[in-house]
Amino acid sequence: MRPRSAGSFSNTKHRAGGGGKATTWASYPRHLALVCRRLCGVLIERRDALEVIKAQDTHDALFFLDPPYRHATRALGGARYRHELEDTRHIELLALLNGIKGRAMICGYASPLYDNALAGWLRLTHGHYAASGAGRRARTEVLWINRRAS
DSSP, rough: OOOOOOSSSSBBBOTTTTHHHHHHHHHHHHHHHHHHHHHHOOOOOOOOOHHHHHHOOOOTEEEEEEOOOOGGSSSSSSSSSOOOOHHHHHHHHHHHTTOOOEEEEEEOOHHHHHHTTTTEEEEEEEEEEEETEEEEEEEEEEEOOOOOTT
């Protein structure tokens, strides 16, 4: 029998402080049934969001969007995600959402671009502290909800 090294997968502690990975994985089967029930009827697509919205837009559709934050609203600015949206794509997204048949909710940090494009939408805010390379700072998250969804 080979000794396990301190850094092996099976000996790694879960960040919550519980047992090793094997113990964590052992609880997954009973949780997977709950996940499967929750996702029943949910469509998850891995393709361009604008294509998905166009293809799936019906009066019964609900789109919840959490796009990458605009660079101008970030504490450190610039690109930080694997998949980014430049302002031109944010503008395309907002224009598309204003013309859909279905319901939509989109979240992000407050910005004149979003506030102007979504002027007729319900606007809810929530203050919180966000951690970043610049330290913790007060931020206001916004949820915009179109009229069909509100």
